[in-house]
Structure formats: C-alpha cells, structure tokens
Amino acid sequence: MNPNLQTIEALDDTYVLHTYARSKVAFIRGQNATLYDTQGQDYIDFGAGIAVCSVGHANPRLAKVIADQAQNLLHTSNLYYIEPQARLAQKLIELYRQDSDFTDPMRAFFCNSGAEANECAIKIARLFGEKEGRYKIITLESSFHGRTIASLKATGQDKMHQHFGPYPDGFVRAKDIDDIIHCVDSQTCGVLIELIQGEGGISPMDKKKIQKLASELKARNILLMVDEVQSGIYRSGEIFASKLYGINPDIISTAKGLAGGVPIGAVITTLTDIFQAGDHGSTFGGNFLSAAAGIETLEILREIHESGALTHTIESFHQELDNLLQTFPHLFNHKVGIGLMCGLSAKNETLQKDIITAALKHRVLVLKSGKGVVRLLPALTISQEEIKEGFSRLHNALNTIQA
Structure with a gap:
C-alpha cells in the first residue's frame, strides 16, 4: 500500500527543518524519466533531481552495481x-x-x-x-x-x-x-x-x-x-x-x-x-x-x-523547445542553454512561476532558474517517447496561461 501524501506532509512539517518550499506531491518510484506519486499518477520528469539522476530513475545497470557493492x-x-x-x-x-x-x-x-x-x-x-x-x-x-x-x-x-x-x-x-x-x-x-x-x-x-x-x-x-x-x-x-x-x-x-x-x-x-x-x-x-x-x-x-544517442536526444529536445517558442511567443523571449542544460526565458517572473505551477498540474516537472527562466534538466537517457509526452503535457499547460 502506498504511503499517504497527507501523512508524509505532516511528518515533514513536524520533524524536518523548513528550508524548502515543497510542491504538494511525493514520489514513490520512477522509471527512467517518469516518476509516480503516492496515488500512482505518472509525471514526466524534466528536472532529474536538479541534474542529478543523469541515467534516469531506477536504471537497472546502476541499481545492480549499487546492490552488488552493498553486499560487499x-x-x-x-x-x-x-x-x-x-x-x-x-x-x-x-x-x-x-x-x-x-x-x-x-x-x-x-x-x-x-x-x-x-x-x-x-x-x-x-x-x-x-x-x-x-x-x-x-x-x-x-x-x-x-x-x-x-x-x-x-x-x-x-x-x-x-x-x-x-x-x-x-x-x-x-x-x-x-x-x-x-x-x-x-x-x-x-x-x-x-x-x-x-x-x-x-x-x-x-x-x-x-x-x-x-x-x-x-x-x-x-x-x-x-x-x-x-x-x-x-x-x-x-x-x-x-x-x-x-x-x-x-x-x-x-x-x-x-x-x-x-x-x-x-x-x-x-x-x-x-x-x-x-x-x-x-x-x-x-x-x-x-x-x-x-x-x-x-x-x-x-x-x-x-553511439550518438545523446546527440540525437539533445537535437530532439531542442527541436521541441523551438516548437514551444514559436507556438507561445507571448510567453517566452528566447531559448537558453546548451545540451540538456537548457530552458526558455519567460517574459517575466510572474509568468515563470505560473508556467512551473501549470506544468506540475499537468504532470510534467520543470524548474526555476534566475529571473524568469524555466529550466529543463532531463535525464540524459530520456526516451523519445518521454520527450514527446513531456512536451505534449507542457504544451497543454501553457495553453492554460494568460499572458
């Protein structure tokens, strides 16, 4: 049985120092660039734990090495x-x-x-x-x-x-x-x-x-x-x-x-x-x-x-970013970054906040950077299917925002 979000929130509020402005979601498992919350809902993760989960969540090769090492x-x-x-x-x-x-x-x-x-x-x-x-x-x-x-x-x-x-x-x-x-x-x-x-x-x-x-x-x-x-x-x-x-x-x-x-x-x-x-x-x-x-x-x-797979992933990701920029010129100024350390510069900080909030509601995780940038740092192993699904959700989220 999955833990209850309210229970986790109450424990955190009582026992953990309040150094983080947490979003109201708790994840219990993941698979590559997809996370699952306490209710079993899936989220496309364009943040990768702030660029940490470079080979995705629950990578089987990494998990095996960790388990083998733990036994020694x-x-x-x-x-x-x-x-x-x-x-x-x-x-x-x-x-x-x-x-x-x-x-x-x-x-x-x-x-x-x-x-x-x-x-x-x-x-x-x-x-x-x-x-x-x-x-x-x-x-x-x-x-x-x-x-x-x-x-x-x-x-x-x-x-x-x-x-x-x-x-x-x-x-x-x-x-x-x-x-x-x-x-x-x-x-x-x-x-x-x-x-x-x-x-x-x-x-x-x-x-x-x-x-x-x-x-x-x-x-x-x-x-x-x-x-x-x-x-x-x-x-x-x-x-x-x-x-x-x-x-x-x-x-x-x-x-x-x-x-x-x-x-x-x-x-x-x-x-x-x-x-x-x-x-x-x-x-x-x-x-x-x-x-x-x-x-x-x-x-x-x-x-x-x-193998060239990373280059292909970067190209696909940036193509999707370019599409968003062209579709929502009233929300964004320009694309920023290099490789899979990238994002879109929102017109202002209010829009930046609204975009990040709307994205979470549509179950895609993006991050804040600087004064107005919506930052994307996906797993370097993110699949083409996860890229397409994530940007589809982000597109739907942006449609709900009034500039």
Whole structure:
C-alpha cells in the first residue's frame, strides 16, 4: 500500500527543518524519466533531481552495481586504499582527455557535493597563492557555487548573502567576463566561473571571451577554476563543458550527475602535488558505494555519447523547445542553454512561476532558474517517447496561461 501524501506532509512539517518550499506531491518510484506519486499518477520528469539522476530513475545497470557493492562494502574511510575510488578517478580523467591533445598529469579528490567540491577548489587556489600572499578569488555576478559559508560568499548573488555573516574575505565579484581582468590585482590567485550559469538563468558564456580569459590568466599565473557541478558529466553534450569551450582549466569541480543519484562531488586538477596528507579530507568522499555508482554512471553515459544517442536526444529536445517558442511567443523571449542544460526565458517572473505551477498540474516537472527562466534538466537517457509526452503535457499547460 502506498504511503499517504497527507501523512508524509505532516511528518515533514513536524520533524524536518523548513528550508524548502515543497510542491504538494511525493514520489514513490520512477522509471527512467517518469516518476509516480503516492496515488500512482505518472509525471514526466524534466528536472532529474536538479541534474542529478543523469541515467534516469531506477536504471537497472546502476541499481545492480549499487546492490552488488552493498553486499560487499559500503564504506571503510579514506584511511585505507579504495579501489573503486582510484578507478573512478582514472575514468574521469581519461574521459576528459579523450579526443584531446591535453596530456598534462591530473589527480582527483572526492567529496559529497558540489559545494564541497568548490570548497576544495578554493583551498587549492589559496594554497597555490600562499607563498606570494595571493588569496583573492574572482567570481561573477549571478553565479552560484554552493551553500557553505565560503562557497556562498563566492556566489555572486546579493540575495544569497542576507544572513549568516560575517563571511570570509578574499572574494571579488566581477560584472562579466570582460570585467574579470580589471579585477585582478597582486593578491589574486584564481578565477572561479561557471561556463553555463545554472542558477543564474542557464546563461552560457561567450566562447571566444572564455578562451581569451584562459590565455590571459595563464600568462599571469592565475588559476582558472571552472565550476561544472551542473554542466559536467555529459549534460552539455561532452564530459565537461570545458571541452566544448576548448579550454583546459587548472581546476574543475563537479558533482550532481556523477553517480546517478548517489551523493558525490569531485575535483580534478593539474596541480597534482598541491596537497600533502592532512591538508584536506572527507570521511565519506569517494567511498565504495559512491565510487562504484560513479564508475557505472560514467560508463553508461560514455556509451550513449559515443553511439550518438545523446546527440540525437539533445537535437530532439531542442527541436521541441523551438516548437514551444514559436507556438507561445507571448510567453517566452528566447531559448537558453546548451545540451540538456537548457530552458526558455519567460517574459517575466510572474509568468515563470505560473508556467512551473501549470506544468506540475499537468504532470510534467520543470524548474526555476534566475529571473524568469524555466529550466529543463532531463535525464540524459530520456526516451523519445518521454520527450514527446513531456512536451505534449507542457504544451497543454501553457495553453492554460494568460499572458
């Protein structure tokens, strides 16, 4: 018998801190890009747990690996060697280097989330600049880098800084890519950017400007740090969006889709000897369960990428987005994003909210981003049938909205 939504809601209200504005639905099972609620109703999931469920819900290959690993070892801590962690690091770095002339040595660090990955990146940059007294890190307006105290300060959105101070110093906000170099001074050690701003409106950066920035930073011995927590793990169509932009950052942080729903974060860096034992660590990071899940997730995604299936999915999805844009010009301004990190810019924030609410009523899940963007982050394994059904429901939802 399925649990009752009202019972779940009452338990949550009584015992869980009220940090989330939850929609009034609870899901109990899923299959690829389809979710089922407590009443057995199906929903097409265009959110994938905010880009986390990269290989879909209840993926049989991932489920088997998780079950098999659970029967052997879940965790021993990083006081001992962890074979799947080492193999995951190898796989992540080799996939990044694939079809590239980039051969610099790299190493990985594993943690539990994107915020933790960015904390590690910040520590690497600070350690890199320590001898010369360089500690400042430049970030961009509208950026989002996490909810820890340091990553929150790195986030370039004033609304995120209303509480929790005082914050650590050393973070400088640039207006845009062109402004970054003007913000550099003798104490700058790194620049942390998203190539596609996830919470800032699914806004891709200009490729030529990014390449110019990368070259200028290298000439000044300043680290280029790319936050690929959301854009990484094939969401852009490549293992990392950095490959699409033709750059090789000194540090890449990632998380979300890396283990298909099992919590994990990672940093890969060319600064292979930056840390000594004890400089950084994580109790859970890269344990047997998350690393095994990460290996299988990467293998599934590698296969659909190399077969061309992912490209076909992206093309189909964007064609549907273009159709919506043409059909509802009174609701939307333009399409945004790259790959399956995409969406539509609504005319205003009121419409954005109305669209997300109407979509839920029509049993299709979409997300908010920035000031007006309706964000779509489906599973990378979403089927053509799920794409068609999801956009059909979204079309019906949009027909109910008065501009």
